Amino acid sequence: MIAVALAQIRIHWARFLAIGLGIALAAGFVATTLIINSSLQTSLEGAVGRSFSHADLAVIPEQDVFVGGDSAAPLLSPMSEIDGVRSASLSARTVTTGRSTEFSENSFALSPVPADENLDTFALVSGHRPASTTDLVLDTRTAERLGVDIGDEIRFTVDAVPVESGDDDMPIYRGPSHNSVTFSVVGLAEMGEDPALPGTDRALTTAAGYQEYFAQQGDVVAIQIALSAGADPERVRSELQSVVDSSDLGGSLEVLTVADAVDVKTDRLSGGNAVVTALLLIFAGISVVVAILVVSNTFSVIVAGRRRELALLRCLGASRAQLYASVVAEGLVVGLIGSIVGVLAGIGVSRGLMAAAVRWWPEEFPYDTLTVPASALVAGVAVGALLTILATIRPARSAIAVTALAALQPFDASFAPSTRSRPRHIVGIALIIAGVALIVVSLYAISTTQAWVIGGAVGGGLIVTGLIVSSAKIIPPVVGWIGEVLFSPWGVPGQLATLNTLRNPRRTATTATALIIGVTLVATILVGGMSTKATLSHGLDQRYPVDVSVALSGLVDDEQLEKVREIPGVAHAVSAHRAEAVEEFKGDRPEVFVLDPATATTVLGDSAADLVPGRVVVPEDYPDATVRVKGLNERSVAVHREGLSSLAFFTTPDVGNSLGISATTSAVLIRLDDDVDVGEIDRIRQSVAEALDVPSDDVDGSAVARGAYSELIDVMLAGAVALLFVSVLIALIGVSNTVSLSVIERRRENALMRALGLSIGQLRALLAFEAVLISSVAALIGLALGGALGLVGTRLLTTDYSTDLIVDFSPLSFIGILGVAIVAGILSALAPARRAARLSPVEGLKLDY
Structure with missing residues (x-):
């Protein structure tokens, strides 16, 4: 049967091409990750070794000392x-x-x-x-x-x-x-x-x-x-x-040989590389899961199309085991070829990435030693081969499930009853319900402990898993409804496209599920990242309603203050005296700024409470009736509870005079323009530091913190979306493969419709509608599910930092994702439509399948 498997691959190589491409992408992703990790490790070891290159012994600090x-x-x-x-x-x-x-x-x-x-x-x-x-x-x-x-x-x-x-x-x-x-x-x-x-x-x-x-x-x-x-x-x-x-x-110190010191230092410094590698492998694992769905669905279509051929082999004496081994062997051969191509491409991509990093970001990526370990090559090939074998198990089982005589009958397997899938659907629905319940519980219990973040993550995983398990029950009705509403008005091609997607619900569901996984993750990261950034900004403004503050050890003169006010992006700047709260509140020791109420309104944010003469304004959850404040004197001052400013307290000059505020403990408080871009904050910080002649580290405030984490979140978002693009690409290959194989499977049917009057244009539109329907529905489900999970993640992660959830996302990004899905669906139908159009009705009706 090995010869039969090889003959099938050789004769129908076009059917296996897309499978091999999906496997190559997944295997190449894994190999590229391992190659980059090894290269960074080798380069790091070389850099550490150069710093000890002329020494004979080295005395280094112990770990974490x-x-x-x-x-x-x-x-x-x-x-x-x-x-x-x-x-x-x-x-x-x-x-x-x-x-x-x-x-x-x-x-x-x-x-x-x-x-x-x-x-x-x-x-x-x-x-x-x-x-x-x-x-x-x-x-x-x-x-x-x-x-x-x-x-x-x-x-x-x-x-x-x-x-x-x-x-x-x-x-x-x-x-x-x-x-x-x-x-x-x-x-x-x-x-x-x-x-x-x-x-x-x-x-x-x-x-x-x-x-x-x-x-x-x-x-x-x-x-x-x-x-x-x-x-x-x-x-x-x-x-x-x-x-x-x-x-x-x-x-605290240990004396080592230079070789041992280099090894120890490299191990300590490589922790960041290990984290990056782990994250990359997670994304690679996602692409592998998507590839398994795509390969399994494609092989199911191929096996269904060869149903009569396999039955004939059974009649000629082939055993069930031989047929099973033949299908698995086909998958293994395709998997090995695709994996080898992917690994070789991974080597080239790794070299290109490192060359680009050294060329464009020499400071951030100084390591330029490319190392290709044998383990990375073996792992890439093994992953590709293994995922193909796993993906062909179900199609191989379906190949031997029907008796030879039954398979030779003219029976459309797509309409076969699927009572065996009923328990599968029940399990899937149960997982979704359990996931939703766990998320609801986590949202209510997160105020007690941050451990419920894990509960929310598990709940989201259960929902996605349940959707995958019961996809054949959930997705086809959605496809049918959207097709009826949006595509049926386009006439016969739209109506037939909707019916074709429902002829085999499992095939449609599996094809859509692969794309749903990728789009869901992209949407989760986009909505979660942008909403987290907005929520953290809101919470920071509540806790510290000062855009920029600079603590000084002396009085600021009018000339310096005027320089600050002239900085582009600065709306107001005032000088203030400061004291210090003696006792900690929520783990921090807040600063106490002394301002007159009129001045306070010009520099404090909208979330700041109004100042009350003779009292210190503290957050509404402050537990005591007084706060101990230290100036030249130390005394307890009555509080006024309002607002949520927990990192900075505010009081009026009469309180400052009673404390005896020192002239050497002053500050400059700055409010920025409302339209200042986050990218401008670092520039403003540097300018303020120069104007006041202080290190930039002394320039603090909510805007400074917002600029720091906003930049970090943006970088993480860009990287994560770029990595998930591989999974989305594999899923789109699956859509194209499904449409291509459906054309091969329905050549006689397409010829009959042509003979009954369906034009070439209508046939092409039919196939395009079919591909667009699957891809667009998958994108919509992924965007809705991902957006919801992103908001859940934001609320769980930011509950300690903000009382409100700020929903923020980019509608253009969502429209772009949906547009990519639609365009990809149209493109995936071009080649199948051209193939279908070339077949004349007479030739198509001669075919026996």
């Missing part, structure tokens, strides 16, 4: 004194901000150069290594991007640190809260990427300068050890560990 540069510095001297150690150099990193006349503000990953020049992993292009405490060497790409050259100056923000040892009760600090130190650029160097912070601008200074200004902010990457010639690495490693264990950092 933060070691400050100031804490590790005292170990360098005793380590250097160990016999066999040539030098011990600190490798650390601090992320800080700097300004220059050439640029307003920028973040830098700043590190000390090794004390031993032989441990340098950078290559000087011009200038010299840093020598004084305020010398700076910049990465060449950073210098080019910022327009900085040798001789320019950059002013860095540093936290207040002790300048000398004081007693514990009275430490001596360099400044109040922030200081600025000016560094001179003395060199440019090729530094490569920091594997822990890809895309961050890099700079180097002396070890002394780093210790003086940045050590308390930064963390230790490693202490690199260079050994003398002939030294015993194992003995030195043991003695280094003893030095560590006898210090205050005992248990």
